[in-house]
Amino acid sequence: MHTMILARLSFALTFFSTATWAYHWPEPKFDAIEALLYEQSPEPHGVSLTAILNKCVPGPTGEHTAAEWVRFAYHDMATHNAEAGTGGLDASLYYELDRQENVGLGMRVTSFDFVDFPGKYVSRSDIIAIGTVVAVAECGGPTIPLRMGRVDALVAGPAGVPEPQQDLASHTASFRRQGFTQSEMIGLVACGHTFGGVRTPDFPDIVPATADGSQLVVTFDSTPKFDNAIVTEYLAGTTKNPLVVHPNRTVTSDLRIFSSDNNVTMKSISSPQAYSKRCGDLLARMLDSVPKGVQLSEVIKPLPVKLATKNPERKVTMFWENRSGGKCAHNACSAPVVSTNDTTTTLFQRAGMSPQKYRFNTPINVTTSVSKFWFEVDENDGKKPQIYNNGGTGYEIQQDRVLFVPELSTNAFNNNFTVVVAVGFRAVLVFSKIL
Ligand code: HEM
Ligand SMILES: *[C@@H]1O[C@H](CO)[C@@H](O)[C@H](O)[C@H]1NC(C)=O
Ligand SMILES: *[C@@H]1O[C@H](CO)[C@@H](O)[C@H](O)[C@H]1NC(C)=O
Ligand SMILES: *[C@@H]1O[C@H](CO)[C@@H](O)[C@H](O)[C@H]1NC(C)=O
Ligand SMILES: *[C@@H]1O[C@H](CO)[C@@H](O)[C@H](O)[C@H]1NC(C)=O
Ligand SMILES: *[C@@H]1O[C@H](CO)[C@@H](O)[C@H](O)[C@H]1NC(C)=O
Ligand SMILES: *[C@@H]1O[C@H](CO)[C@@H](O)[C@H](O)[C@H]1NC(C)=O
Numbered sequence: 001m002h003t004m005i006l007a008r009l010s011f012a013l014t015f016f017s018t019a020t021w022a023y024h025w026p027e028p029k030f031d032a033i034e035a036l037l038y039e040q041s042p043e044p045h046g047v048s049l050t051a052i053l054n055k056c057v058p059g060p061t062g063e064h065t066a067a068e069w070v071r072f073a074y075h076d077m078a079t080h081n082a083e084a085g086t087g088g089l090d091a092s093l094y095y096e097l098d099r100q101e102n103v104g105l106g107m108r109v110t111s112f113d114f115v116d117f118p119g120k121y122v123s124r125s126d127i128i129a130i131g132t133v134v135a136v137a138e139c140g141g142p143t144i145p146l147r148m149g150r151v152d153a154l155v156a157g158p159a160g161v162p163e164p165q166q167d168l169a170s171h172t173a174s175f176r177r178q179g180f181t182q183s184e185m186i187g188l189v190a191c192g193h194t195f196g197g198v199r200t201p202d203f204p205d206i207v208p209a210t211a212d213g214s215q216l217v218v219t220f221d222s223t224p225k226f227d228n229a230i231v232t233e234y235l236a237g238t239t240k241n242p243l244v245v246h247p248n249r250t251v252t253s254d255l256r257i258f259s260s261d262n263n264v265t266m267k268s269i270s271s272p273q274a275y276s277k278r279c280g281d282l283l284a285r286m287l288d289s290v291p292k293g294v295q296l297s298e299v300i301k302p303l304p305v306k307l308a309t310k311n312p313e314r315k316v317t318m319f320w321e322n323r324s325g326g327k328c329a330h331n332a333c334s335a336p337v338v339s340t341n342d343t344t345t346t347l348f349q350r351a352g353m354s355p356q357k358y359r360f361n362t363p364i365n366v367t368t369s370v371s372k373f374w375f376e377v378d379e380n381d382g383k384k385p386q387i388y389n390n391g392g393t394g395y396e397i398q399q400d401r402v403l404f405v406p407e408l409s410t411n412a413f414n415n416n417f418t419v420v421v422a423v424g425f426r427a428v429l430v431f432s433k434i435l
Pocket of ligand 2: 165249250251
């Protein structure tokens, strides 16, 4: 019988001269979040966050997934009390969706969009944060630096998300509680209201149905992208933002907020560069508003071992030692590693990388087994092949441990779970359970 080792490895050559922390495989938490953010790996049913975002194109009834995700993140954070250190981005919103202040189908759709992404290593609140980072990037906005380590609330928190009919003093006080000055409030609203809009079913008084009963989404600006049009159209007086132009002055909260410092802030972010920079900073602070005691990581950068460019001539070979650390005769313990056809993601491109991913799927002799493996990379450019060995130690396999093998496991939609685990890489057990 052969034992199969299935795993996945991506590597890189570049950057990390300034890294304060050296990556040493295995780092499952880091790997999980890096894969979600940069590689855009799919959740268990095969869909990536990017795929759900549909290139920032709104759906047939005007629903805009990226906008829904950013509103979701803001509403989760908006009950933060910066001084007391309570609330913030903690996924408490999942328990607060029946509140009027969180009205809307968009909220429910988002909670379903995210349902399969959190796991052993990534919290629901980290997924909310990643959702905003990916949504803003896919729509052409800034690259928001992401930290990880948010902790999920298990109950609802206090209410307090701003609503359009509230007055300016309430909004200013609310944002101050959240940890934002008046000018930062103006900026954050202008950054959030760059995409999406107000919907009839959620706010029928602000966006009434048409005479024939059609329901509408009236967008905040004329573009679905993450751009400064929300600001320039406001300053030019051409905006159709319902929270600015609605004849009922009670509900024009964006107008009250945007003009509350005589348009000084809005003018300061009217250029694309200034808008992008300010929004990147403010949204990063929104995502990093977490309860006291939660320790966020360093900013997540691409994995420190990656082949940052593609080279069709490159040959990658995997080597391993047997269970007792012996080399196999005649290179018997080696196998070619094949590249996959992944498409480069937006965040990799922005990091200046177009990495190539390699997968291995190698039969290992059960008797001799494996204790560590490493890779040799031959670029076929006349230079000596490079060795990737996890900083000298090799990629070590802990013996006699039960390892879950997600690539071989399935969850058929009929609740027939097939779980594949490898035990110390001496046997692979496959069992199915119908729940
Ligand atoms: C005083 C503060 C705010 C008020 C009163 C407010 C009000 C609203 C209202 C009434 C809607 C329409 C929702 C619907 O029809 O379902 C909306 C949508 C939205 N808001 Fe805000 N908002 C505020 C601040 C923010 C902030 C700070 C952000 C993010 C940084 C944000 C992001 C969004 C987004 C992205 C949408 C579009 C959602 C979609 O199209 O599904 N809002 N907001
Ligand atoms: C304006 O909007 C507020 C809040 O929705 C509502 O209570 C009020 O009746 C509206 N006024 C008019 C004149 O429609
Ligand atoms: C702010 O800009 C808007 C849109 O151009 C304008 O209608 C308004 O009068 C300005 N407010 C102030 C105080 O300058
Ligand atoms: C591993 O390889 C070494 C050297 O070839 C050999 O002496 C040893 O018996 C092997 N161990 C196993 C478990 O196959
Ligand atoms: C990768 O792309 C090539 C060329 O388009 C195709 O022949 C091959 O089957 C693809 N491989 C995979 C694993 O999808
Ligand atoms: C596995 O290795 C053992 C010890 O070297 C050898 O006797 C056996 O034939 C090998 N099995 C296979 C299937 O190659
Ligand atoms: C459950 O899934 C396993 C693996 O795909 C399959 O072998 C088995 O027949 C399935 N059982 C049922 C009852 O569907």
